[in-house]
Amino acid sequence: MIKTDALIIGAGPTGLFTAHQLKLIGLNCEIVDNLDKIGGQCIELYPDKPIYDIPAVPECTGEELTKNLINQLKPFDIRFHLNERVDEIKKENENWTVKTNNNKKFSTPNVIIAGGVGSFEPRKFSVKECEKFEEKSILYSIRDKNIFKGKTVSIFGGGDSALDWAVELSKNSKVNLIHRRDDFRGAQATVDKVHQLAKEEKINLYTRYQMSQIKGDNQLESIEIKNDDKETKTLKTDYALGFFGLIMQLGPIANWGLNIYKKTIEVDTEKFETNQKGIYAVGDICSYPGKLKLILSGFHEGALAARACFKLARPNEKYRFEFTTSSKTIKDRLGVKGD
Ligand SMILES: Cc1cc2nc3c(=O)[nH]c(=O)nc-3n(C[C@H](O)[C@H](O)[C@H](O)COP(=O)(O)OP(=O)(O)OC[C@H]3O[C@@H](n4cnc5c(N)ncnc54)[C@H](O)[C@@H]3O)c2cc1C
Numbered sequence: 001m002i003k004t005d006a007l008i009i010g011a012g013p014t015g016l017f018t019a020h021q022l023k024l025i026g027l028n029c030e031i032v033d034n035l036d037k038i039g040g041q042c043i044e045l046y047p048d049k050p051i052y053d054i055p056a057v058p059e060c061t062g063e064e065l066t067k068n069l070i071n072q073l074k075p076f077d078i079r080f081h082l083n084e085r086v087d088e089i090k091k092e093n094e095n096w097t098v099k100t101n102n103n104k105k106f107s108t109p110n111v112i113i114a115g116g117v118g119s120f121e122p123r124k125f126s127v128k129e130c131e132k133f134e135e136k137s138i139l140y141s142i143r144d145k146n147i148f149k150g151k152t153v154s155i156f157g158g159g160d161s162a163l164d165w166a167v168e169l170s171k172n173s174k175v176n177l178i179h180r181r182d183d184f185r186g187a188q189a190t191v192d193k194v195h196q197l198a199k200e201e202k203i204n205l206y207t208r209y210q211m212s213q214i215k216g217d218n219q220l221e222s223i224e225i226k227n228d229d230k231e232t233k234t235l236k237t238d239y240a241l242g243f244f245g246l247i248m249q250l251g252p253i254a255n256w257g258l259n260i261y262k263k264t265i266e267v268d269t270e271k272f273e274t275n276q277k278g279i280y281a282v283g284d285i286c287s288y289p290g291k292l293k294l295i296l297s298g299f300h301e302g303a304l305a306a307r308a309c310f311k312l313a314r315p316n317e318k319y320r321f322e323f324t325t326s327s328k329t330i331k332d333r334l335g336v337k338g339d
Contacts, residue, residue, distance in 0.1 A: 004030045005313035006110040006306070007098055009086045012040020013295045014283030015114035016069040018302030023076040024330055025306060027313050031078060032100060034085040034119035036141065039066035041284075042295075044120055044246065055296055065295070075334045085119050087252045089279070096278060109312035112305050113265060113274075113281040114298070119251050123244035125156070129214050130240075137220035137239050147239075148173045154223055154235055156211060157243035160186040165241065167193050170202045176235050178206045178225055206233070214240070253285070261287050271308035272301045278312055280305040 006022050008015045011033035022029045037043055042051075042062030050059050060068070084100040089111060091097075098106040122140035124130065130138045142165065149172045155162050158179040163186040166177040177194065184191045198205040206225060212232060213224035223240055226232045250263050259266040259275045264287035267273060272280045282305050283298035291297065310319040324330050331337075 001097075002030060002104070002106045004028050004106060004108045006112055006309045007032065007096075007106045007108045008112045008114055009033075009098075010040060010114035010116055010283070010285075011035070011038045011080060011082070012114060012116050012283060012298075013042055013065060013069055014116075014298030014302050015040070015112075016066075016073065017299045018112055018114055018282060018306055019078050020069075020072055020076070021303045021306035022309060023073075023078070024324065024333060025310055025319065026329075026333065027306070027309055029078060030081065030106060032081045032084050032086055032098075032104075032106075034083070034121070036083050036143075038070060038080060038082070039063070040116050042066050051295070053294065053296065085252065089256045091276075109278050110309040111279045112302070112309070113253065113279065113285055114283045114302065115250075115253055115281075116284045117248040117250075118253065118263070118285070119249055120246040121249050121251070122242065123247050125211055125240070125242050127211050127214055130211075133214070133216070133220050133240075137216075138214075139239065139241050140243070142241070145169065151238040152176070152236060153239045153241060154178060154237040155241045155243065158184045158186070159243060159245065160190065161243035162186070162241075163190040163194050165243070166203055167197065170197055174204075175202070176204045176206065176237065178209050178211070180208060180210045182207045204235075209233070211240070264291075267301075270304070272305040273308060280308065 005027040006029040008018055008029055008031045011031050015031055019029050019031055043066050047063040048061055050061055051065060052059055081104060084102055084104055086098055087101050088099040089096055095107045095109050096111050098111060148169050152174040153169050154176040155166050156178050158181055163184060166175050169175050197203040208227045209225040211223055212226035215222045222234050222236045224232050224234050254260060265274055265281035265285055267281050267286045267288055269288050272282050274281050282301035284293050322330055
């Protein structure tokens with residue numbers, strides 16, 4: 001059980017800046033995110049697109065904003081728990097016990113939900129039997145490419161992820177690339193590379209095909225693919241990888257006893273607290289009259305929620321408002337020397 005003053009659900013821009021605000025006022029925090037990387041929508045949906053309305057930053061991309069937010073957290077020791085989806089929140093005595101899908105547990109008086117539009121989940125194969133092999137030989141993301149060395153890998157999808165991995169894995173594995181259309185959506189250079197590798201018989205390309213069946217008892221043995229003319233092919237395979245993009249789901253958050261309005265969580269505008277004491281919601285996931293789904297709003301909401309956490313985390317202390325420019329305590333926390 002990990003004990004902390006505040007647990008932040010979501011490592012998007014709001015979660016990151018909220019962590020900064022908590023640390024500035026002397027509270028500990030941990031951050032959990034379902035994705036394998038930090039940055040939320042900015043990094044997952046538009047890393048290369050410029051943003052023009054971050055205060056005092058005339059222009060920066062989603063990736064640059066994320067990097068800057070991470071840099072701003074450098075003075076602090078903050079633990080990120082990635083690839084973990086928060087599934088359960090339960091009140092135990094004065095604290096909330098928070099559990100992830102991988103059974104990580106946290107105990108905290110304050111939970112700050114910065115979950116954006118919900119957790120990003122991979123879109124999965126429609127063949128039901130795939131569930132049996134999920135996380136073993138049917139995968140939707142790659143953590144260690146070495147497991148595919150010398151194996152046969154069937155990659156499904158027509159976007160950048162499918163194409164990039166087909167090119168990469170073709171160096172050490174037998175690769176089947178299967179896509180339901182003739183056209184690919186990836187970068188033209190990668191599309192060209194795939195066609196060249198197919199010509200050199202380093203990638204077996206099957207377009208206008210989709211998975212129709214899988215075979216295997218304890219281990220995946222083969223997959224059957226079908227095209228629009230109902231022609232089928234059976235491919236022996238060790239792994240099947242699906243890259244069909246991500247869907248966003250409010251998911252478990254909907255079951256935590258919070259007041260939900262149009263897939264967002266209702267909060268007050270003083271502390272950004274929900275209808276449950278000690279649970280706050282900030283950023284895109286919260287709703288209140290006049291809410292703007294902008295990054296700058298998330299920053300403000302996180303700053304106020306962090307101050308509200310102080311009361312429950314340090315019941316015997318009084319919170320004192322201070323400026324970063326002039327507070328010695330804050331400068332010490334930041335590791336800044338001088339006046
Ligand atoms: C194409 C595009 C362009 C945009 N341009 C702008 C712009 O120019 N200016 C602007 O201000 N805004 C812009 N936005 C909106 C902006 O990106 C969002 O307002 C912002 O990302 C919200 O931040 P957040 O931290 O609240 O949520 P998110 O960025 O959505 O992050 C939430 C995180 O929470 C995680 N999460 C959710 N549920 C769970 C769970 N149960 N367990 C673990 N983790 C969970 C998710 O995986 C995700 O990483 C744009 C959005 C898009 C899509």
